[in-house]
Amino acid sequence: MxxxxxxxxxxxxxxxxxxxxxxxxxxxxxxxxxxxxxxxxxxxxxxxxxxxxxxxxxSRAGLFDAYADDLWMRSGLTRLSEAVKAEDALVHLRGGIVAGTRMFAANLPVFRRLYAMDALDPDSVGGAVRRMEQDRLEGMRHLARRLGESGLLRPGVDVEHATNVLWTLCSFQAIDLEVSGRGLTADDAATVLASAAERALCGVPAADPAVLVPFGPGFAATVRQWAEESPYSRPWLVGDEGLGAAQVGEDVLRYVLLVGGVACGYGELWTDEDEVELAHLVVDPQRRRRGVGRQLVTALTAVAYDSSPHVFIRVEPDNTAALGLYRKVGFEDVPQDEQDSFNAGQPREYVWLRHRAVRPGGQNPTEVASTHRPLG
Structure with missing residues (x-):
């Protein structure tokens, strides 16, 4: 012992x-x-x-290799790994460029210094940058092959040419020019580079679709990171998985919103007899104020109506941005007596809202009296 x-x-x-x-x-x-x-x-x-x-x-090389590995992990390697695992090659292309751009942009001064040192004397960084670039080249070649095997490369573009285009557009230098040179945000730079890559290799890109998909373990680290950056989400980070584990059960459905194949938002539907509550909504901090929150709420509400005509959401009173959004997409505050009833037994006071929507050819589903009972 x-x-x-x-x-x-x-x-x-x-x-x-x-x-x-x-x-x-x-x-x-x-x-x-x-x-x-x-x-x-x-x-x-x-x-x-x-x-x-x-x-x-x-050795010095071992030191810089270890530092490079640590820097990649701190900069968001997990998100890049998720993009690479995408079944759709086009999702891999878009998501990979977004993740790669964010990784470089997160530590621009450090990467700029490393690349400058390497340009003057590769041995000064122990050859770490050359090895990083070799790994990146293999990643670009893998993506180019996937695009070719999926029939997505336009006529006249082969895998080798696609590899060269991706190598250039996904380089640190290209990203630094967009972010530092033009003053773009990481996500705006990623949009420019992804669009350029798609146009060059596949033709004119289609508009980024917003799709709601079931939550899976592969999204856990990403969603947890979003929640940790939001003061309104931290309270439900519990358990090893850290995503409202106390609420998980047959009556809880969890979803991730993909925009252009990239995970941008997360939310849950809590079902109870004839009603549904939207809960634990969180959006990628770098995608806020871009309409993603509206897309997430709208998509979740549509799914909720498949189960019940009574759709609710609760909000902390000081979260004015969320309250404004929900009211714009059709949620209305419930009467004060219902507010008092719903808040009874809750750990804190909430503002409770009910969605008011008329379906084509049908009555307003929220006109029917409700006996809403909060799940948590």
């Missing part, structure tokens, strides 16, 4: 030292100092001796 404890303590100490070295390198790369970045300086900043750096990472 004592030996196991000692080994655990040593492993934890080694990991802390490893993190200290990577953080020291990160600070050096982000600084505006023109001084060359040496292993001696990194060791000094981390409070260790030079030999310890080599003991942990093996």
């Amino acid at each position: 004592a030996r196991s404890y000692t080994q655990t303590m040593r492993a934890e100490s080694a990991e802390r030292t490893r993190r200290a070295v990577l953080e020291a390198l990160d600070k050096r790369l982000r600084s505006k100092r023109t001084q060359a970045i040496s292993v001696d300086l990194i060791a000094q900043d981390a409070g260790i001796v030079r030999s310890t750096v080599y003991a942990i990472f093996g």
Whole structure:
């Protein structure tokens, strides 16, 4: 038992030292100092001796490779992996460019420094940038093959040409020109680059469709990240999966909104006898104020009406943006006596709204009296 404890303590100490070295390198790369970045300086900043750096990472190349891997993970590698796994090659193209653009844009100064160092002397970054670029080339070639196998490449465009086009449009330099040079947001830059790629390789791109799909484990990390960035979503991040696990059951349906094949929003439908409540809605922070919230609410409401003519939603009183949106798409505040009844037993006060819509050829479904009972 004592030996196991000692080994655990040593492993934890080694990991802390490893993190200290990577953080020291990160600070050096982000600084505006023109001084060359040496292993001696990194060791000094981390409070260790030079030999310890080599003991942990093996070489300067090993250090920069480890830093590059860590930087990719911190910049959003999970989202890129999700895009690559898409069954539709066109979804892979669009989602991959969005994820890749966000990754580079999240740490522009660091990537700019790494690429500049590599251009002057590849050994100064231990060859890490060249290996990153080789991995990127293989990714572009894989995507080009998928587009070709799916019959999406326009006449005259072969896999090799498609690889070259993707290599250029998805490069750090192209993204940096759009974001830094033109002042575009990461998502706007991704839209420009994805459209250019699709036009060059497949012809004129179709309008991005908004599709509601069932939630699956592959979306968990992405949705959790959105929720963590919203003060109104954090309370329902519970359990290992972190997505309202306490509410999951046969009476809870969970969905993800895809726009152009890219996950942009999440929401749940809570069903109870003859009524449905929209719950736990969250939108990708980088897609807010772009109409995605309206698309998400509209899509969820349409699905809800398949189960019941009574569709509700609750909102925290200070979430004025959400209240404004819901009222614009057909939700109305329920009478005060119903507000009081619905809030009885709730951990906090909510504003409760009921959707008011007339279906073609039918009566207004919300004119019928309701005995709504909140699920949670």
